[in-house]
Amino acid sequence: MAKALPVSPLALPLPNLTTVPGVRLGAVAAGVRYTGRTDLMLMSFVEGTTVAGVFTRNKCSAAPIDWSREALKHGRARALVVNSGNANVFTGQAGVTAVEATASAAAEAVGCAANEVFLASTGVIGEKIAYHRIVDALPALDAGLRDDAWADTARAIMTTDTFPKAARRDTRIGNTPVRIQGIAKGSGMIAPDMATMLAFVATDAAIPHETLQSLLRDATDSSFNCITVDSDTSTSDMVLLFATGQANNASVSGPADPALAEFVSALRSLMHELALMVVRDGEGATKMFSVRVTGAVSNESAKRVALAIGNSPLVKTAIAGQDANWGRVVMAVGKAGEPADRDRLSVAIGGTWIARDGSVVEGYDETPVVAHMKGQDIEIHADLGLGQGEATIWTCDLTHGYIDINGSYRS
Amino acid sequence: MAKALPVSPLALPLPNLTTVPGVRLGAVAAGVRYTGRTDLMLMSFVEGTTVAGVFTRNKCSAAPIDWSREALKHGRARALVVNSGNANVFTGQAGVTAVEATASAAAEAVGCAANEVFLASTGVIGEKIAYHRIVDALPALDAGLRDDAWADTARAIMTTDTFPKAARRDTRIGNTPVRIQGIAKGSGMIAPDMATMLAFVATDAAIPHETLQSLLRDATDSSFNCITVDSDTSTSDMVLLFATGQANNASVSGPADPALAEFVSALRSLMHELALMVVRDGEGATKMFSVRVTGAVSNESAKRVALAIGNSPLVKTAIAGQDANWGRVVMAVGKAGEPADRDRLSVAIGGTWIARDGSVVEGYDETPVVAHMKGQDIEIHADLGLGQGEATIWTCDLTHGYIDINGSYRS
Numbered sequence: 001m002a003k004a005l006p007v008s009p010l011a012l013p014l015p016n017l018t019t020v021p022g023v024r025l026g027a028v029a030a031g032v033r034y035t036g037r038t039d040l041m042l043m044s045f046v047e048g049t050t051v052a053g054v055f056t057r058n059k060c061s062a063a064p065i066d067w068s069r070e071a072l073k074h075g076r077a078r079a080l081v082v083n084s085g086n087a088n089v090f091t092g093q094a095g096v097t098a099v100e101a102t103a104s105a106a107a108e109a110v111g112c113a114a115n116e117v118f119l120a121s122t123g124v125i126g127e128k129i130a131y132h133r134i135v136d137a138l139p140a141l142d143a144g145l146r147d148d149a150w151a152d153t154a155r156a157i158m159t160t161d162t163f164p165k166a167a168r169r170d171t172r173i174g175n176t177p178v179r180i181q182g183i184a185k186g187s188g189m190i191a192p193d194m195a196t197m198l199a200f201v202a203t204d205a206a207i208p209h210e211t212l213q214s215l216l217r218d219a220t221d222s223s224f225n226c227i228t229v230d231s232d233t234s235t236s237d238m239v240l241l242f243a244t245g246q247a248n249n250a251s252v253s254g255p256a257d258p259a260l261a262e263f264v265s266a267l268r269s270l271m272h273e274l275a276l277m278v279v280r281d282g283e284g285a286t287k288m289f290s291v292r293v294t295g296a297v298s299n300e301s302a303k304r305v306a307l308a309i310g311n312s313p314l315v316k317t318a319i320a321g322q323d324a325n326w327g328r329v330v331m332a333v334g335k336a337g338e339p340a341d342r343d344r345l346s347v348a349i350g351g352t353w354i355a356r357d358g359s360v361v362e363g364y365d366e367t368p369v370v371a372h373m374k375g376q377d378i379e380i381h382a383d384l385g386l387g388q389g390e391a392t393i394w395t396c397d398l399t400h401g402y403i404d405i406n407g408s409y410r411s
Numbered sequence: 412m413a414k415a416l417p418v419s420p421l422a423l424p425l426p427n428l429t430t431v432p433g434v435r436l437g438a439v440a441a442g443v444r445y446t447g448r449t450d451l452m453l454m455s456f457v458e459g460t461t462v463a464g465v466f467t468r469n470k471c472s473a474a475p476i477d478w479s480r481e482a483l484k485h486g487r488a489r490a491l492v493v494n495s496g497n498a499n500v501f502t503g504q505a506g507v508t509a510v511e512a513t514a515s516a517a518a519e520a521v522g523c524a525a526n527e528v529f530l531a532s533t534g535v536i537g538e539k540i541a542y543h544r545i546v547d548a549l550p551a552l553d554a555g556l557r558d559d560a561w562a563d564t565a566r567a568i569m570t571t572d573t574f575p576k577a578a579r580r581d582t583r584i585g586n587t588p589v590r591i592q593g594i595a596k597g598s599g600m601i602a603p604d605m606a607t608m609l610a611f612v613a614t615d616a617a618i619p620h621e622t623l624q625s626l627l628r629d630a631t632d633s634s635f636n637c638i639t640v641d642s643d644t645s646t647s648d649m650v651l652l653f654a655t656g657q658a659n660n661a662s663v664s665g666p667a668d669p670a671l672a673e674f675v676s677a678l679r680s681l682m683h684e685l686a687l688m689v690v691r692d693g694e695g696a697t698k699m700f701s702v703r704v705t706g707a708v709s710n711e712s713a714k715r716v717a718l719a720i721g722n723s724p725l726v727k728t729a730i731a732g733q734d735a736n737w738g739r740v741v742m743a744v745g746k747a748g749e750p751a752d753r754d755r756l757s758v759a760i761g762g763t764w765i766a767r768d769g770s771v772v773e774g775y776d777e778t779p780v781v782a783h784m785k786g787q788d789i790e791i792h793a794d795l796g797l798g799q800g801e802a803t804i805w806t807c808d809l810t811h812g813y814i815d816i817n818g819s820y821r822s
Contacts, residue, residue, distance in 0.1 A: 057746075057748075058742065058745035058746050059744070059745040059746075059751040059752070059753060060741050060742065060744060060745030060751065060753040060756065061745070061753065089738070089741070090738065090741050090753065090756075090766065090769065090770060090771070091770055091771075092768075092769050093770075094770070095770075124738065125738035125741065125742070126737065126738045126741065126766065126770075126771050127771075230724040230725065231722075231723075231724065232723055232724065232725050232739075232742060232743070232746060233742070233745070233746035234742065235741070235742055235745055311642075312642075312643055313641040313642065313643065313724070313809075313813070313817070314641065314817055317813070317814055317817035317818040318817065318818070320814065320818045321817070321818035323818075326537065327500070327535065327536035327537045328643075330471050330500070330501050330536065330537065330646070331469065331471065331536070331643060331644075331645065332643070333470070333471060334469035334471030334472070334644075334646055335468075335469050335470075335643060335644035336470075337468075339470075340470040340471065341470070342470060342471040342472065342501065343503070345471065345501075355501065355537065357503075358501065358503050359501060359502055359503030359504075359505070359506075359537075360501075360502075360537055360538075398724075398814065398818075399814060399818070400811050400814050402724070402728070403728055403731065403809065403810060403811050403814065406724070406725055406728035406729065406732070407728040407729070407731045407732035407734075407809075407810070
């Protein structure tokens with residue numbers, strides 16, 4: 001698995017990153033599993049930092065997920081420790097011992113309570129993690145923390161990722177300028193071997209825990225919860241949002257406070273950008289595609305139909321083959337198990353309506369659709385003709401590259 | 412799409428087929444879409460033949476599905492017309508016109524009412540079907556029907572199938588010998604282009620419609636409803652069971668009649684054999700695998716977990732790569748959305764327990780599992796440790812061949 005993968009043809013360069021007052025960070029090669037690269041990162045946060053988090057719904061969650069979910073109840077954070085190479089999943093009591101020792105070592109290094117330490121791990125599952133290497137590496141890592149090491153941390157958390165992922169927004173709360181900056185990893189929606197989705201976002205805004213949690217949940221719903229690579233949900237997915245308070249903005253009354261309007265919009269936009277980077281690094285991906293469903297009986301129903309289309313192996317292979325195979329979209333709508341009426345269904349690709357109200361458009365000219373299918377960003381739109389519900393999801397094609405990456409021996 | 416695919420390495424030869432008294436059949440090259448091969452088959456049934464059917468749950472069902480579902484209400488059959496090459500799906504009013512004309516022509520040829528004619532189509536979707544070619548071919552096809560043309564019909568209904576599929580059982584009802592014989596097609600659980608699953612089974616037993624329907628539903632639940640290739644459900648899936656009554660067995664009182672015990676067992680076994688042939692011809696398949704889930708809270712829950720494992724692209728690619736990646740099984744159990752407890756979960760591959768009660772077995776020796784993974788029939792077993800529910804499903808691996816078949820242009 002440590003073999004180098006070719007960089008995704010959909011890769012994006014790192015943006016121009018900045019600092020987030022109240023956050024210091026760094027990365028080191030601790031040798032958890034990989035050799036010759038960084039695999040451990042530490043962020044420390046100034047006293048008073050609040051935190052919000054969302055976690056995988058997979059029932060076989062990782063030990064660090066359990067730890068961080070518990071720590072979140074206190075709502076405050078001083079440190080975040082993330083390793084790549086071993087996910088510490090399905091490791092029983094040994095996994096619990098590992099997270100306790102890691103949190104304890106980080107708390108000592110940073111000077112805080114263990115329940116102010118957040119943990120995430122990603123990599124192979126079912127193998128005991130060499131946590132002593134993490135514990136041993138933490139003091140020197142802490143001593144070398146800087147405020148400008150964001151790109152280093154983005155690289156340290158990569159597994160089967162082929163490019164590092166980060167995004168930045170400069171926004172305001174009321175009249176006070178604030179920043180938001182984050183890193184992410186992921187290249188399958190998941191592959192428990194190596195490709196869990198993780199995102200860590202920090203802002204210098206002052207926002208109480210409960211409000212922050214509400215903002216994060218909302219922004220996750222329209223970003224990471226709208227992407228899929230292979231329909232498989234990791235045991236370790238996690239998104240954390242830290243607010244250091246260093247911007248000294250006026251206090252906010254709650255998630256609906258009008259002073260938060262620009263911040264909310266910037267946070268959503270940043271998280272959406274990070275999520276799309278994960279899709280762009282989808283294992284074996286050569287094309288991204290969005291699926292927009294309108295006219296459903298509800299937004300929830302629209303999303304389920306959109307995911308049925310986006311996760312269909314037949315739709316995904318058609319996109320890879322540049323085949324405007326709208327019949328497979330019809331099939332996927334019908335199999336979703338949601339209200340749908342064949343005779344009201346319409347399908348467009350790249351803005352061209354191919355089928356309307358249950359049959360192909362009279363005189364349908366395939367030319368613009370064929371041209372659209374040759375691009376890297378494909379748009380599928382299905383209108384169910386039943387109601388006002390709508391949703392959009394983003395995913396990637398299914399190619400020989402996916403089989404190559406996931407069908408080879410672990411080594 | 413008409414290009415020749417290499418025969419599946421899991422292919423089986425046709426069994427020694429026989430006749431079913433009361434059934435005459437034949438196939439012809441009608442030129443619906445393919446050239447140089449048969450693509451239309453007709454079965455005619457003696458007067459008094461009863462019929463049972465189960466149909467796809469896809470909401471965008473084909474016009475022939477709608478027709479046959481309606482015809483089934485009368486419970487009697489005199490003819491079955493099946494074409495390959497065009498599925499007559501999402502064709503609006505033109506599709507309705509096509510099925511009416513086809514049924515009417517078949518009724519005239521065979522000498523029965525139109526509602527005693529059953530129809531099935533498989534192939535490309537969204538294109539109007541050249542039904543005149545079917546109508547024109549029916550009289551000569553009918554004139555040439557024989558009682559021993561089962562292999563011909565098995566070939567005529569193939570699309571992306573790489574081998575014809577048929578099975579036979581000799582059994583009894585009470586002391587009267589009866590036969591069951593059937594053909595099937597399918598190589599994806601579906602591909603609306605070309606690979607819908609169809610099965611047509613006939614027996615010379617005398618069984619009333621309601622009883623036959625109950626027996627078919629039961630046998631489908633443990634056969635065709637337990638297989639998956641790519642999680643995509645066709646718009647055209649259909650299983651029909653015809654009973655000609657020519658065996659002159661004593662009348663049966665209902666599905667639970669003790670005289671039916673051997674027949675029920677033979678029917679289940681035959682349908683299971685046909686279903687596994689579809690898996691063996693799964694697009695690109697190089698290995699079959701079964702997923703057995705035990706210890707679930709119910710049989711239904713066990714089946715949903717088994718399907719989550721069997722449909723996981725990560726599990727399927729691991730099987731293709733001969734990788735005993737039990738971590739992906741753990742992930743798939745956790746993502747199924749069914750009751751599961753990480754710390755009670757156990758996983759075995761090829762009969763060797765790898766993980767028990769939430770962590771890897773102490774001293775686990777991979778040797779027998781590695782050997783098992785090199786075979787063509789792989790067995791995965793997950794025990795949830797919660798209750799008495801259990802289920803088994805059958806599927807195949809996900810390989811480059813699947814991408815080749817489904818990622819190329821229609822032509």
